[in-house]
Amino acid sequence: MRIFWVSLGFLAFGLGLAGILLPLVPTTPFMLLAAACFAKSSPRLHDWLVSHPSFGPAIRNWRHHRAIAPRAKRLSVIAMAAAFAISVILGIGWQILAxxxxxxxxxxxWIWTRPDGPTQP
Known part of the structure; x- marks a missing residue:
């Protein structure tokens, strides 16, 4: 099972990295999944990811407060609106659009109703 969780963790991590460059692929959910998978399989990888200066704060904020930072909320909603707009522009059928x-x-x-988490000083 350890190999399964490590593999899934690396897959999620890779998809999260892709999300940095691809505007419609979410980064944070994949990093949260990677952290959960690494927690089950590799304490070293888990600790590295949770303490990472870029990815760690969002993971810790979710883990400790079940919170999403306001900036992440805004970016998520913007990305969702962009994805829908692209679908409309591509002429996707109305059933799928619905x-x-x-x-x-x-x-x-759901994202917008999550707490913001602790305020930064």
Missing amino acids: VQAAVLVVMGL
Whole structure:
């Protein structure tokens, strides 16, 4: 099972890295998944990821407060709106657009209703 969790962790980490460059691929959820997988398989990789200066704060904020920073919320909603706009521009069928819109609205509301977490001094 350790190999499975490490492999899944690296896959999630890779997808998270792709999200840095690709605007419609989310980074933080994949980093959260990578941290969870590494916690089950490799304490060294888990500790590295959680203490990473770029990825660690969002992971710790979620782990300790179940919170999403306001900036991350805004970027998430913007990315969802952009994804929907691209679907409209591409002429995707209305049935698929309706399902996509419903899912994006539900996820956007879920993200927006999470706590902001502790304020920075």
